[in-house]
Amino acid sequence: MQIPTLVSTHDAALAARLDARINDKTKPQGSLGALERLARQIGLIQATDRPTLRRPAIVVCAGDHGVTAEGVSAYPQSVTWQMVENFLAGGAAINVFARQNECALTIVDVGVNHDFGVRTGLLDRKIAHGTANFCHGPAMTAVQCEAAIQAGLQWAASVDADVLGFGEMGIGNTTAAAALMAALTGMAVEDCIGAGTGLDQQGMARKADAITRALRLHAQGSTPLAPLEQLAALGGLEIAFMVGAMLGAAKRRLVLLIDGFIVTSALLVAAALQPAVLDYCVFSHCSDEAGHGRMLQYLQARPLMQLDLRLGEGTGAALALPLLRAAVNFLEQMATFSSASVSVKHG
Ligand SMILES: Cc1cc2ncn([C@H]3O[C@H](COP(=O)(O)O)[C@@H](O)[C@H]3O)c2cc1C
Numbered sequence: 001m002q003i004p005t006l007v008s009t010h011d012a013a014l015a016a017r018l019d020a021r022i023n024d025k026t027k028p029q030g031s032l033g034a035l036e037r038l039a040r041q042i043g044l045i046q047a048t049d050r051p052t053l054r055r056p057a058i059v060v061c062a063g064d065h066g067v068t069a070e071g072v073s074a075y076p077q078s079v080t081w082q083m084v085e086n087f088l089a090g091g092a093a094i095n096v097f098a099r100q101n102e103c104a105l106t107i108v109d110v111g112v113n114h115d116f117g118v119r120t121g122l123l124d125r126k127i128a129h130g131t132a133n134f135c136h137g138p139a140m141t142a143v144q145c146e147a148a149i150q151a152g153l154q155w156a157a158s159v160d161a162d163v164l165g166f167g168e169m170g171i172g173n174t175t176a177a178a179a180l181m182a183a184l185t186g187m188a189v190e191d192c193i194g195a196g197t198g199l200d201q202q203g204m205a206r207k208a209d210a211i212t213r214a215l216r217l218h219a220q221g222s223t224p225l226a227p228l229e230q231l232a233a234l235g236g237l238e239i240a241f242m243v244g245a246m247l248g249a250a251k252r253r254l255v256l257l258i259d260g261f262i263v264t265s266a267l268l269v270a271a272a273l274q275p276a277v278l279d280y281c282v283f284s285h286c287s288d289e290a291g292h293g294r295m296l297q298y299l300q301a302r303p304l305m306q307l308d309l310r311l312g313e314g315t316g317a318a319l320a321l322p323l324l325r326a327a328v329n330f331l332e333q334m335a336t337f338s339s340a341s342v343s344v345k346h347g
């Protein structure tokens, strides 16, 4: 499969120009903190010292998971398609926050276990009616996994956006995400799992056990599987689509706005394939899902917010948009020390 080669956004001369512009604004140096880092990063991504954000978009990728048969979610699998209907009707949390932030929203069916027919507002990229139970065999065939990545790559090649937020919907996908995390980072299963939609202690034990069995089933001796093999064995169709869309969007130098635990697990795969993808990522928040903090640490990522969210759908990404806008706006609109006749620092 053709995975795009990504280049780092690093450019010492441009970084120096951005820093000079940021430091010339009428504020003590560094006082806008994370917003200054954000302005600099968005400038480097867009390869300009005058970055803009005019066309925000969020994609919500939906798919079902065979591993739900192991009793790893507090909700039934049917909630996946029912929530897709809710997205189409405009009633989910992501609809509210996307509307509030004037952000375009695309809902993609990559593998929901339901037939929607042709529906306005739903992008049909269905590869299968959900993944297989990874406790018994690979979640996806190599062909399915590749098709989902390809669909993401292709979609991202033409999306009309300058910042692209990622969201997902798929009952059971915190289990797939935790399994991917354990496989790709080598961390203990207990450090990767969380309560998802609200598992009790027994449910958490079932989740840990299902992942432990799957890791054993899919391990090939002492040689670790390649990232794409891990993705096919343990991931999800919506996760594979996000991997493709992240790589495709970074290739076009869009800002990638990362949401919670499941979206970050897709990024783990994308970064294992093309580490430079991380230069393009803004991490909207640290989710309340237990493993997310460790996942972010592994990626050396600094999330913008900690709101105790544990929803997904791209809600954290939507909520972070005002901060991204504030970053480009202060850089564009604030006066400089000379233009506003404000005295500079002593010495
Ligand atoms: C009503 C409802 C709306 C949601 N929106 C996102 N999720 C979130 O919960 C699911 C993952 O949790 P688990 O692995 O425990 O099943 C995903 O669909 C995720 O997007 C939802 C879950 C529910 C129940």
Ligand SMILES: O=C(O)c1cccnc1
Pocket (backbone or CB within 6 Å): 174, 196, 197, 259, 260, 261, 262, 263, 287, 288, 289, 292, 309, 310, 311, 312, 313
């Ligand atoms: O962090 C997330 O994205 C998340 C956490 C729990 C359930 N669904 C999503």
